[in-house]
Amino acid sequence: MNELPNKGLLPEGLRDVLPPDAAFEAEVTSGLMACFAGHGYERVKPPLIEFEKSLLSGVGEATARDTFRLMDPVSQHMMGVRPDMTVQVARIAATRLSQAPRPLRLCYAGQVLRARGNQIQPERQLGQAGAELIGSPAAAADVEVVRLAVEAxxxxxxxxxxxxxxxxxxIAALMDDLELDEAAADALRAALDRKDAAAVAAAGGEAAEILQHLLGVAGPADNALAAIENLALPAGAARERDALLETARLIAGELSDIRLTVDPVETRGFEYHCGVTFTLFARSERGELGWGGRYTVDRGDGGKDVAEPATGFTLFMGAVMGALPGPQPANRVYLPFGTPPATTAGLRGEGWVVVGGLEEVADICTEAQRMNCPYVLQDDDVVAVDKLS
Amino acid sequence: MADNGQDDGLIMALPKGRILKEVMPLLRGAGIEPEPAFEDPESRQLRFATNHPNLSIIRVRAFDAATFVAFGAAQLGVVGNDVLMEFDYPDIYSPLDLGIGRCRMVVAEPKEVADDDNPERWSHIRVATKYPQITRRHFAGRGVQAECIKLNGAMELAPALGLCRRIVDLVSSGETLKANGLVEVEQIADITSRLAVNRTALKTRSEEINGWVESFREVADAA
Structure with a gap:
């Protein structure tokens, strides 16, 4: 009665990754991780599922809507499948590694699950790779993580x-200064996220005027930073602006060799952030490759310093793969049945991918092509198949 | 290479029909002249070159213009905020109100229903509309579950033929409602067409895209 129409059908937003893409994604992920490791970021591996309470507290709050939940039959507590790994790394830093020397540099890669996709990005299982730098309030830390993301x-x-x-x-400081009520602030934030100039104008008053200016300054960093500096802002927002500008300028100065834009009204995905944040794009991919920035880790150990400054970023492997041209074809060589192990080992040592025949075949060239090997081993020499036929 | 759109060209998605007539003066004002086939009703072409080798135009249905921009298949587009509200795509920015295609989105019902109806008592209503998401959100906001019957046109027929008693639709003069014995009972939103921009395109090609937004802003402000 409940039979599936076809056993190949997967639930919405989930998919099989096949050769050669699966190997390519693993290779790219390890390339990114090698770069993080090379800068002193040490890898951690949190579990796939943990208690909902720790997964969704602090920096995890924003992901509550996206979390797959299930009941732990052992403890009878609710558990969640991680929708994001940053929150797990923050938990590790605040608990098991709370005594480790600061600044603490950690990195991670793994799969996350979201309860639902959206129209633009229907995938529910996503690969993430990221790095977090915990325990330093210095602007140099912000510069380091942006640089690391770009270098990787x-x-x-x-x-x-x-x-x-x-x-x-x-934006948050500005909303406070303007003493907007919750509903009006939410509506404005939604309008800003869509850069909906008409909706911002419709809000009227002082808020509309300032925000329209802010909408207009988004663009290449040099102009945008100058424009933001010259904006007339209420006191609280002006203080916030000055602090943010200092860090932004430092980042811009250090990254003069790449395309840098500034968009002061973008707040999506940054619900738990508390300083300069950044989003990574590539021209060849429609989704963002990753995002990151300043946040606070809640130590929650009852001590005096309950909050710890942190910064870091997460890369989305789906978008990263989308921005890359496909994998290079592997150097596959077909070895006829009976090739001695020593020969095989020799070829492996030279970097060949070997595909061994399991029985005698009439024509090894045809068989090699069928097995997707552009080369065959003939009389102890590796020969291109198309040279033979 | 320059105008094939796959690599470096920008694509602008324009809606077919009523709005297109109002878009043309803005387009020309911004210095964009499409190839002659664009205004030839006999032409079966879907994609058109312009006097800018780097910019081509596609002509699609109003709802599809938003979809092309949301997915980055077109970097720019003209889209009504009715469509933007319905889809609520996170990847579309609408930095400029073009001030064209002005109309209103309203709830309407037959006059005799309106006369003895108390909306306070509703828990569930049935509505014919082209905008099921907006309709559901609107009524959910006041605690009413709206069951939407999706129609693509001629909404005004639905109450007369007993499909449902209410419709949510766009009106400009209100003549069509009147001719079908319907009255407007509530306005949901003011509608105009916006210049829509794909989010990633704005980030990765900000100079070009901002340039076009500014050109259109000058024309729209002058109008």
Whole structure:
């Protein structure tokens, strides 16, 4: 009665990754991780599922809507499948590694699950790779993580990277200054996320005027930073602006070799951030490759310093793979049945991918092509199949 | 290479029909002249070159213009905020109100229903509309579950033929409602067409895209 129409059918938003893409994604992920490791970021591996309470507290709050939940039959507590790994790394830093020397540099890669996809991105299982730098309030830490994200993406072959710097706390400070009520602030934030100029104008008053200016300044970093500096803002927002500008300028100065834009009204995805944040784009991919920025880790150990400054970023493997041209074809060589193990080992040592025949065949060239091998081993020499036929 | 749109060209998605007539003066004002086939009603072409080698135009249904921009298949487009509200695509920015295609989205019902109806008592209503998401959201906001019957046109027929008693539709003069014995009972939103921009395109090609937004802003402000 409940039979599936076809056993190949997967639930919405989930898919099989086949050769050669699966190997390519693993290769790119390890390329990114090698770059993080090379900068002193040590890998952690949190579990796939944990208690909902720790998964959704603090920086995890924003992901509550996206979390798959299930009941732990052992403890009878609710558990969640991680929708994001940053929150797990923050938990590790606040608990098991709370005594480790600061600044603490950690990195991670793994799969996450979201309860639902959206129209633009229907995938529910996503690969993430990221790095977190915990325990330093210095602007140099912000610069380090942006630089690391760009270096890692560049290292795996992503071209035309754009870093978009954002200032979600500027908008928050501005909303406070203008003493907007919750509903009005939410409506404005939604309008800003869509850069809906008409809706911002419709809000009227002082808020509309300032926000319209802010909408207009988004663009290449040099102009945008100058424009933001010259904006007339209420006191609280102006203080926030000055602090953000200092960090943004430092990042811009250090990253003069890449495309840098500034968008002060972008707040999506940054619900838990508290300083300069950034979004990574590549021209060849419609989704963002990743995002990151300043946040606070809740130590929650009852001690005096309950909050710890942190910064870091998460890369989305789906988008990263989308921005790359496909994998290079592997150097596969077909070995006729009976090839001695020593020969095989020799070829492996030279970097060949060997595909061994399991029985005698009439024509090894045809068999090699059928097995997707452009080369065959003939009389102890590796020969291109198309040279033989 | 320049105008094939796959690599470097920009694509602008324009809606077919009524709005297109109002878009043309803005387009020309911004210095964009489409190839002659664009205005030839006999032409079966879907994609058109312009006097800018880097910019081509596609002509699609109003709802599809938003979809092309949302997925980055077109970087720019003209889209009504009715469509933007219905889809609520996170990847479309609408930085400029073009001030054209002005109309209103309203709830309407037959006059005799309106006369003895108390909306306070509703828990569930049935509505014919082209905008099921907006309709559901609107009524959910006041605690009413709206069951939507999706129609693609001629909404005004639905109450007369007993499909449902209410419709949510766009009106400009209100003549069509009147001719079908319907009265407007509530306005949901003011509608105009917006210049829509794909989010990633704005980030990765900000100079080009901002340039076009500014050109259109000058024309729209002058109008």
């Amino acid at each position: 993406l560049d290292g795996v072959g992503i071209e035309e990277i754009t870093v978009d710097l954002n200032m979600p706390t500027l």
